[in-house]
Amino acid sequence: MNKELEHSFVELLEKHQNIVHKVCRLYTNNQDAHNDLFQEITIQLWKAYPKFRGDSKFSTWMYRVGLNTAITLYRKSKRTITTQEFDAVQFKIKSEVYDDTEEQQLKQLYNAVYQLNDIEKALVFLYLEDKNYSEISETLGITEVNARVKMNRVKTKLKTILNP
């Protein structure tokens, strides 16, 4: 791989690195695991980069590679996160104006999302990233109708976790 390619890739990833951090945030629950997954996604992105033709946005391409690495290629098994562990998660929830109720709600929400399975998390992730159902279906390889049905089920599941 030539230096020019390395340089353009590292520059692009440096700029869009938050996408990878967000995937790691959803699929790991401690700093070491976060770093580990970040590294694996970076390697996978780099390996696939020579075939990246720029016909899609770099960020869109990153979503796919990032999620594929997290739900398919990543070897380490996840641990179930508990409420107690959640407080130890590196990324504490921030609120513009401190609102105890809203902060509490967010904390419970993130906790509920952590209890979802890998595919459900992928749906939530793409939803949070404002992807439409067509993009969600293309990323996961399911039909658009099924992506909608599954998303509704995920919403119901989240409600059940929040209000048992």
Next chain:
Amino acid sequence: MYELELLKKDWRKDDSRYPKLTYNEIYKMILKKSSSIVKWIFIISILEFVLWTGLSFALKDADFNKKFESYHAESIMIPFMALGYIILAYFFYKFFMNYRTISVTDNAKRLMENILKTRRTVKHYVAFNLIYLAASAFLVLGIQFNRDDQMIATINKATANGELFKFYALTILITFAALAIMIGIILLFYYLIYGILLKRLNRNYRELRKLES
């Protein structure tokens, strides 16, 4: 769902919570080696090919094989071995063709299917080897019954004592039991390795398949 909108607001609001890696830190990462399951499947598969092929070559030099040559069973064994090599070449070709189709930029379901397809090829290769092993064992036993001087003497002795059926039954049973134990251990080994390696992939693939059914 109001809660999800609240989550989305928070999710998209503040990017400063994430660590900011520098150019050099990212550059160092691309020089490191992957530890993905595809890489592990590739390594284990290559080891399997090397092991089984190596085993067949190692057995060629064993004393037993020299003794076996005296049976003059080439007309049976050479086609049998040639068939083994042709099938090995077929599996090797299929494995590499499957491996080349694995792309991290495919959609999640296709990526999982391609990995499982590659894995299935190796699984079939192992199954073929186990069947080939069992077939070889019984073929060799059959040849020995007919052409091994020591064996013929024992058979004659057993016939004189009226224990021919007992002798055949016992020999076949012992061979069968030894093979069953060996195959059992090998299968358990594979089950554990691939079970651990593909646990997450299988679970997620089942989940995606469930959606489509």
